[in-house]
Amino acid sequence: EPLWLGSVKSNIGHTQAAAGVAGVIKMVMAMREGVLPQTLHVDEPTPHADWESGAVRLLTEPRAWESGGTRRAGVSSFGMSGTNAHVILEEPAGASVEADGRSLPAAPAAGARVLPQVVAVPLSAAGAPALAAQAAALRQTVSGDLGDPGDLDDLAFSLATTRAALDHRAVVLGNDRQAVLDGLDAVAQGRPGPVTGVAEDGHLALLFSGQGSQRLGMGRELYDSFPVYADAFDAVCAHLDTRLDRPVRDVVFGGDSDLLNRTEYTQAALFAVEVALYRLVES
Template sequence: MSSFGISGTNAHVILEQPEPVTEPETGGDGLAALAPGIVPWVLSGRTEEALRAQAARLLAQVEGHPGLRPVDLALSLATQRSLFDHRAVVLTDDRETAVRGLAAVCVGEPDPAVVLGAVEPGRTAFLFSGQGSQRLGMGRGLYERFPVFAEAFDAVCAGLDAHLERSLREVVWGDDASVLDGTAYAQAGLFAVEVALFRLVESWGVRPEFV
């Protein structure tokens, strides 16, 4: 390869084939080398009958293909199928356990290797982060941009200031991190910011059942 610069300099680079790289030994092929002894087979259906029907189809597949590896089937079931409300998990480490568990799901009977359940409507909860995530200036940009955030932040600060030696807003938006890192101000500051964040998200259309 040649390269001619503006000054007319002629440079040559000779490229050679690199030395072959030997792949490290993995102790097995693919997922089998990484798989634990017990793997979960996850099944689901819109109804109990649909769940049992899926278990029956899977049972027929397992019985008809004795060479199937449990870990491969577990991966396919967990990543390539939709999840519906009625669910079952067959915990298996060998063919006998898998067949027995699937047969139990087919007829709705209990089995030590099977976990059955259904998704039920629940209430929404919000978890606020604890001490350790505080930082100076947190929430200030949102406060200046969103009135809903500002109103909620002001309300919390007003309620907490009566129990603190210094203004919570002044500490949170101040320049002394050591004061904010104190438990009283860290916990109070995070609570104020997170309540304001929740009210902001709520104003965008989120209507949780539990606050």
């Protein structure tokens, strides 16, 4: 199979410091569409290169990017000052190819989503009156447009990731629509209940408890609800299990409290839970 050669410069010209990322964008789009795009404004390869001795070909016309194997592309960025940057891109594992040749990530397994038991609905505004108005406006949305239990989770996610975090903030916690409505009412009316405050500059410190705080099943609901927590917990356990007689996960989620209270398992279990908690908060 030849190595197909193209250039993003033929599409958009000189891009200075953006040349590398422009090439990355072009090749990601090419993978997604299943097409090797032609290099524009070129009739034939330069005669100053020996095109016969190697399996390198110039893309003078678009070609279907067959998916017989994993699609990969190398992106190079060369500069007159000596810049020589190169990155290799590879399509996502398990990508599927549509009938029109487009490469799409594999769909998540059905039923993989687990809704959290409690959602945190964040609000923010430039001042206290605006924060109350935000809560009142959001209450109308919650009371009217949310039907499926997952809608509340989607609302919380969207508010956390798509809205600006201004100085005056409130967080409403709830496990169902009514609890969230009650919390929004409290913010709108200035009553105590939700977590409220004004953001200030400062540092965050996390302090985890030591031996004596362990309990059977600790973190199990988080493990089942949040993949970030589960992945971190499993990763720590994978390292610790090589040094212990029993898997840490089995001890934590098992039924033998005496075993969990043995120091070697207590310390390992608490460390795994605390790392997973940090990764969850960080995410």
